Amino acid sequence: MRREGSPWQGVWTVMAKEMADQLTGARMRILELLALVAAVGAVYAAVGNIRSNIGEDPFLFLRLFTTSREPLPAFVSFLGFITPLVAIALGFDAVNGEFNRRTMSRILAQPIYRDALLLGKYLAGLATLAVVLTAIWLLVAGLGLIFLGVPPGGEEVARGLLFLLATLAYGGVWLGLAMVFSVIFRQPATAALASIAVWLFFTVFWGMLAGVLAQVFSPLQYGFLEEVLAQTRMEIALSRLSPNTLYAEIVLALLNPTVRALGPVLPIQLHRAVLGAPLPLSQSLGLVWPHLVGLIAAVILFFALAYVLFQRQEVRA
Amino acid sequence: MDKVIETHGLTKIYNGTHAVQDLELQVQRGEVFGMLGPNGSGKTTTILMLLGLTEPTSGSVRVLGFDPARQPLQVKSRVGYMPDSVGFYDDLTARENLSYIARLNRIPSAEARRRIESALERMGLAEQIDRPVGTFSHGMRQRLGLAELLVKKPEMVILDEPTLGLDPGAAREFLDLIRGLKHEGITVLLASHLLHQVQAVCDRVGLFHKGRMVLEGTVRELSQQVLGVGHRLRLEAEGDGIVERLKDLQGLVRLQEQGDHTYILESERDLREDAARAVLDAGGRLLTLRAEEPNLDEVYTHYFQEIAYAS
Ligand SMILES: Nc1ncnc2c1ncn2[C@@H]1O[C@H](COP(=O)(O)OP(=O)(O)OP(=O)(O)O)[C@@H](O)[C@H]1O
Ligand SMILES: [Mg+2]
Numbered sequence: 064m065r066r067e068g069s070p071w072q073g074v075w076t077v078m079a080k081e082m083a084d085q086l087t088g089a090r091m092r093i094l095e096l097l098a099l100v101a102a103v104g105a106v107y108a109a110v111g112n113i114r115s116n117i118g119e120d121p122f123l124f125l126r127l128f129t130t131s132r133e134p135l136p137a138f139v140s141f142l143g144f145i146t147p148l149v150a151i152a153l154g155f156d157a158v159n160g161e162f163n164r165r166t167m168s169r170i171l172a173q174p175i176y177r178d179a180l181l182l183g184k185y186l187a188g189l190a191t192l193a194v195v196l197t198a199i200w201l202l203v204a205g206l207g208l209i210f211l212g213v214p215p216g217g218e219e220v221a222r223g224l225l226f227l228l229a230t231l232a233y234g235g236v237w238l239g240l241a242m243v244f245s246v247i248f249r250q251p252a253t254a255a256l257a258s259i260a261v262w263l264f265f266t267v268f269w270g271m272l273a274g275v276l277a278q279v280f281s282p283l284q285y286g287f288l289e290e291v292l293a294q295t296r297m298e299i300a301l302s303r304l305s306p307n308t309l310y311a312e313i314v315l316a317l318l319n320p321t322v323r324a325l326g327p328v329l330p331i332q333l334h335r336a337v338l339g340a341p342l343p344l345s346q347s348l349g350l351v352w353p354h355l356v357g358l359i360a361a362v363i364l365f366f367a368l369a370y371v372l373f374q375r376q377e378v379r380a
Numbered sequence: 381m382d383k384v385i386e387t388h389g390l391t392k393i394y395n396g397t398h399a400v401q402d403l404e405l406q407v408q409r410g411e412v413f414g415m416l417g418p419n420g421s422g423k424t425t426t427i428l429m430l431l432g433l434t435e436p437t438s439g440s441v442r443v444l445g446f447d448p449a450r451q452p453l454q455v456k457s458r459v460g461y462m463p464d465s466v467g468f469y470d471d472l473t474a475r476e477n478l479s480y481i482a483r484l485n486r487i488p489s490a491e492a493r494r495r496i497e498s499a500l501e502r503m504g505l506a507e508q509i510d511r512p513v514g515t516f517s518h519g520m521r522q523r524l525g526l527a528e529l530l531v532k533k534p535e536m537v538i539l540d541e542p543t544l545g546l547d548p549g550a551a552r553e554f555l556d557l558i559r560g561l562k563h564e565g566i567t568v569l570l571a572s573h574l575l576h577q578v579q580a581v582c583d584r585v586g587l588f589h590k591g592r593m594v595l596e597g598t599v600r601e602l603s604q605q606v607l608g609v610g611h612r613l614r615l616e617a618e619g620d621g622i623v624e625r626l627k628d629l630q631g632l633v634r635l636q637e638q639g640d641h642t643y644i645l646e647s648e649r650d651l652r653e654d655a656a657r658a659v660l661d662a663g664g665r666l667l668t669l670r671a672e673e674p675n676l677d678e679v680y681t682h683y684f685q686e687i688a689y690a691s
Contacts, residue, residue: 068453076483084471165467169528172431173484174457378433379424 066176073175077183078190085153085191094149094195101145102202105138110210121341124215125222125318127207138203139314142196142230143307149195150234151258153188154241156251158373163251168378181373185242185366192234200227218344225348226317232358233310237262239365246372265305273301309358313351320347383442384409384536384567385430390439392425392591399425401591403439407569412562414578415571416680417588423571424464426588427538430569431461444535457485460534464541464571466525470514474505474524477513478531485532492531499530504553518545526557536567543574555581579676587683595683603674604648606683609633612672613645615655619664629654641667 085091109130113123131137136144158181161167171177204223208214215223240261244254277298283290302308316322320341342350385407392400400422407413415423428434429441432448432455441447446454468477475496482492500509503523513521522545529537543551551574558581561568572578578585579599587595587602595602604610615626618641626635626643634646645651652671659666 065450067451072453073484076480080480080483084469088471164469165463165465166469168428168433168463169461169466169468169481169525170484171433172456172459172461172463173481174453174486175484176452378428 068174068176070176070178071182073173073179074183074186077175077180078187081184081187082190085187086194090152091191094152095198097145097149098195098199098202101138101141102199102206104135105141105203106206106210108132108135108137110207113211121216122219122320123211123213124204124207124219125320127203127211128223128226129318139226139318142199143233143310143314146192146196146230146234147237147262148259150188150192150237151241151255151262153191154185154238155245155255155258157184157188157242158245158369159249159251159254160245162249171378177373178370181242181366181370185238185369188238188242189231189235192238193231196227196230196234221344222317222320222347226314229310229313229317229351229355229358232355232362233306233313235362236306236358236365239362239369243365243369243372246369246376265307269305269307270302273298273305276301303354303357306358306361309354313354313358316347316351320344322347322350382409383407384444385413385569386442387430388440390426390429390441391437392422392429392434393437398591400429400436403591403593405586405593407567409567410562410565411584412558412568412570412582414582414585415569415588416573416575416578416585416676418684421588422591423588424540425591427461427540427569427571430538431456431459458535460529460532460537462525462529462537462539462542464544466521468513468516468521468524471512473510473512474500474516474527475509477524478528481528482531487531495531495533496527499527500524502530502557503527504550519547519550522546523550526554534566536569537561538569540571541573542570543572543577551577575676575680579673585676587680589684589687599676599679600674602676602679606679606686607646607674609646609648610674611647611650612674613643613647613651613655614668614670614672615643615645615659616641616667616669617643617659617664618667619659619662621662622659622664625658625662626655629658 106127109127109132112130112132113126128138131140156163161170161180170180200223204215237258241254241258244257245251248254248257277294281290281294281297283294303312320343322342383406385405387403387405390400390403390405391398403422403426405426415426417423425434429436430443430448432452435449441449443455444458448455469480472480478496478499479489479492482489482496487495497506497509500506503526505520505523505527508516508520513524516524522542526542543554546554555577558568558570562581568581570578570582582599584596584598585602586593595605597605600610623635623637623643626632626645629645629647629651631647631649631651632645633648634644636644636646638644645655650671652669656666656669
């Protein structure tokens with residue numbers, strides 16, 4: 064059956080309203096606090112270590128993001144940890160919240176499609192996430208500049224911005240997941256818990272599970288190099304089903320220009336390039352391109368799933 | 381007269397049970413139509429199908445000439461709907477809540493501002509305009525829901541139990557509001573359990589039972605159908621032989637004596653003139669003569685008693 068009228072009518076209205084809600088809500092205060100702590104902690108951790116080798120390292124600016132100092136983690140680890148949680152916090156009550164407030168049937172009685180409501184909410188979450196991440200990024204970059212006193216090169220800034228973008232895509236995946244659960248579960252607390260369970264699964268267990276599964280499906284029978292390689296490849300392929308792995312590898316390649324390959328590298332492959340010579344940005348980007356596409360595909364997948372489930376739902380709670 | 385609502389064989393099945401079955405509903409422009417029926421008889425389901433918020437299992441629907449399943453935006457931009465449990469964003473003020481709705485309806489902001497202020501004024505919420513809705517009482521939310529309809533300025537409004545939880549004063553204002561809408565030529569579809577309110581404002585009513593509309597028409601027509609009585613007179617008169625004369629009146633269904641000089645006449649046709657003449661012919665003194673409206677309450681009770689009895 065063909066529907067008439069644009070499915071996107073009202074998207075911007077919904078997005079503007081949802082974003083205003085999020086940016087003024089208590090949730091945002093907490094996120095701002097987190098952002099501040101993260102940025103200051105990261106810069107404090109990095110600056111002390113980096114100062115000692117100013118002049119030797121050509122990618123000083125990027126070190127701001129990746130250097131850690133006990134007991135503080137590096138900024139990237141912190142961000143990789145916090146981004147999914149922030150994204151989940153922004154999405155877990157998106158749809159069920161409307162039902163619980165009994166606003167759903169009133170809103171859907173206005174001239175918009177459900178598509179617009181869902182997309183508007185998703186975009187609002189993404190935009191809020193972008194605001195938070197950009198704020199942290201600028202804070203780190205700014206503080207780093209002040210303390211290091213060395214301006215970053217053009218390529219470094221570009222790498223830093225791509226890193227920001229990848230983080231946003233990574234957050235988008237978790238936002239999508241949280242929204243799927245917000246459609247499935249009527250209770251926001253259940254949706255939040257389910258989202259966090261999935262996140263924990265990928266953060267803690269999936270790495271181990273990938274190893275075990277690789278041993279099961281691609282066992283070592285004679286100990287040949289080919290077998291070892293096949294098993295390693297399988298483990299890597301499996302672990303890349305996790306958005307965490309994808310994101311970690313993207314960050315690795317973008318922020319460490321010396322990384323020449325992701326996954327297993329044979330000594331024969333190494334001789335083609337001088338070890339340690341940094342890759343130009345375009346090649347680093349080529350390295351992580353499939354990963355980025357994977358993350359974006361996951362975003363689209365989750366959105367489509369939320370959409371299909373939402374379309375089938377009765378407006379009556 | 382053109383039909384603003386027209387359904388044919390409209391059916392909705394939820395997991396094998398008929399929520400609405402073969403509904404033939406027709407509502408004319410400018411009419412106030414009341415939907416009555418016990419809980420779970422399919423009123424809300426019908427409303428949701430009219431708005432395109434639920435897909436019919438079979439049958440056809442036309443609302444203002446549009447098909448709600450295929451052209452929901454056309455329908456929803458012309459129809460105002462107040463759900464049975466109306467909720468708002470608690471953190472936003474009354475004004476902000478309404479202005480979100482106005483923006484979704486693409487009402488220009490200056491115009492929206494004007495409409496919101498006058499609507500809240502009219503619903504008696506002028507002082508609470510910038511207060512968060514979280515601080516509102518149930519009845520105030522209900523009024524806010526009605527104010528939203530005024531902001532939208534629809535061609536037709538659909539109200540699902542709108543007076544639930546309103547104080548008597550507000551309920552009366554609400555009835556005035558509906559009459560006002562009718563005066564502006566707006567069609568009103570009203571589902572309610574408060575029979576005297578329905579009777580007070582509705583031109584026609586439909587009685588729902590187990591997903592079917594079992595009776596339909598004016599209250600008088602329903603009364604005629606169910607009770608066999610379309611008219612009722614209350615007569616006070618003194619004199620001998622009045623009773624005999626009254627009993628002979630043509631079209632009389634029942635004559636009851638209440639006290640010494642008071643008689644209740646139930647009849648198929650209007651007997652005012654004939655009854656007065658009968659009293660005078662008998663040489664009696666006519667004290668009062670008042671036509672009483674047929675009572676929807678009685679019709680409803682009687683109908684469902686009979687059904688319970690029959691089964
Ligand atoms: N989502 C649903 N899934 C299954 N059955 C449903 C659903 N929604 C409604 N029903 C059933 O459809 C029937 C009609 O319900 P409906 O809400 O239309 O009644 P109603 O006339 O509005 O009742 P009330 O006066 O209580 O508001 C009921 O038997 C109800 O159980
Ligand atoms: Mg109902």
